[in-house]
Amino acid sequence: MARKTVKQRNKELAKDGVQLHHYGFKMRAIATPEQLEKMYQFAGCARFAYNFYLNEKQEVYRKTGETLKYGEFKKAFNGLKDHPEFLWLKQTDKFVLECGMEQVEDAFDRFFKGQNKYPKFKSKHNSKQSFSTKSTNGNIKLDVENNQVKLPKIGWVKVKFSKKQRKLYQENGFNAQIKGATVSIHSSGQVHISMKLEEVIPMKQETDWSSISDDQIIGCDLGLTHFLIDSNGNKIDNPRYLKNDLYKLAKLQRQLKNKIKGSSNYKKLQKKIAKLHLKISNTRKDFLHQQSRKLVNENQVIVLEDLNVRGLIKNKKLARSISDVSWSMFVAFVSYKANWDGKKVVLIDRFFASSKQCNSCKSKNTLLSLSNRIWVCPNCGTEHDRDENSAKNIKEEGIRILQNLP
Ligand SMILES: [Zn+2]
Incomplete structure (x- = not known):
């Protein structure tokens, strides 16, 4: 079953006078050394998936003039994970790898729209290392009261919420659904976690x-x-x-x-x-x-x-x-x-x-x-x-x- 797009879901919700609202929640994280090490590992996995897919895409295009489809590649890539040489990819959750590959898709989309330069390979020497993951069965959690965030395979990470975020939480009780999270590690050692949130809100009035x-x-x-x-x-x-x-x-x-x-x-x-x-x-x-x-x-x-x-x-x-x-x-x-x-x-x-x-x-x-x-x-x-x-x-x-x- 194909997943419904945001547009399709909004069309359905419109009958009840509501719509989807997407926004982010970004926090400074205070990771333990063990967590930080895992974060670097996960970022490495995401980078590998990204570079691997980008390289494949370029090779296929160079040899055949055709565009490698994401769905096809994903299947092949999942098979690769069982190969002894690539077992290390299993230390992260599969969404980290998926998000890495999806970034390539996004980068090409933006490139063809003229918004970006041609996608570049990622290096571990870049000043920012990051990985994203998706939410499923409550694997990502946000605990404003106890200043922590739960990430898959990393566990509870201490974070600092801003005054504004606390206020939003107090007023709203937090009705948003977590869709995913991105962890960025800056070369200065600072870590940020940003949550992708979705909330159902009253429909905005169309203005003339x-x-x-x-x-x-x-x-x-x-x-x-x-x-x-x-x-x-x-x-x-x-x-x-x-x-x-x-x-x-x-x-x-x-x-x-x-x-x-x-x-x-x-x-x-x-x-x-x-x-x-x-x-x-x-x-x-x-x-x-x-x-x-x-x-x-x-x-x-x-x-x-x-x-x-x-x-x-x-x-x-x-x-x-x-x-x-x-x-x-x-x-x-x-x-x-x-x-x-x-x-x-x-x-x-x-x-x-x-x-x-x-x-x-x-x-x-x-x-x-x-x-x-x-x-x-x-x-x-x-x-x-x-x-x-x-x-x-x-x-x-x-x-x-x-x-x-x-
Ligand atoms: Zn004049």
Whole structure:
């Protein structure tokens, strides 16, 4: 019997006025040395399954021009596990291996949709090692009261729940069903467990977006001088504290060059660098979470540029700042938060001439260069802040798209 897709299940649930809601629950874990060792082993198994399948897929394609189907490969792979040479794969639960192979499928899906680069092999030297597993017969458990999480073949692992997670649990009593878990081990030694949860919630009302009033729509220009400028003229600065950490990081990396590779000092420094990397990535994420939450709370419709960041990064000078402010991550955060709250994100074409068009008279100022922060429209004489004018144009383009929605 084929399992029902989320779409099919939602269709059935709609009769009762409810729908499925998927979300994650991520916690810092405090694993014992034995647990950590197992986690590394499981990550190794997942990596093996991933690499093995990716290699097979490539080989089959190279030899026959055909695509190796996941179902076929899975059968063959299960047979492989009984081979004496591969018995070690049995130390983990079978879902870890399945999830590893499914990641290859996902990676190819995203690649063909143009969202990702061609799937790469995983190395045990990657700064993050991870594995995922699926829930069956209560093999994964979440115990908020006793600060622990149960994982198959690993047992109860101590975790730290956030205040927010506790609140959610207290208010909700936790009606969610656990669908799976992912364990990530960072090279700094930090372990995170993230649970995939599914909950049945009241159906979200469909909104008629085309009739929404103007003041509930906001346009945002993501920039370099400021992180964000909206169509109301509000400006959010880039987080300065990141700069200090990035400076520190560069210094440590220079120091690393002078150490003997493999020496204890080298390793110590390496760990320090990995820790700082993690700190930078966390502070950046916090900033993006805060800003995206605020934007979604305060508006019904959010219009953003569909940024092709990869295209922009080719310009070396801009690269650092762009990756620092992580626009693409921000767009992703805003999108999923809006989706969660039943709000709307409109992404507009990045080739839309948002900065050069005068928002007052709609004429185009082709002489405008990237360095002109303030400019006066040669046609109507309006003085513009470049980014604010962009944000206004982005908002208008968003309204135009909303009104033409099917
Ligand atoms: Zn004008």
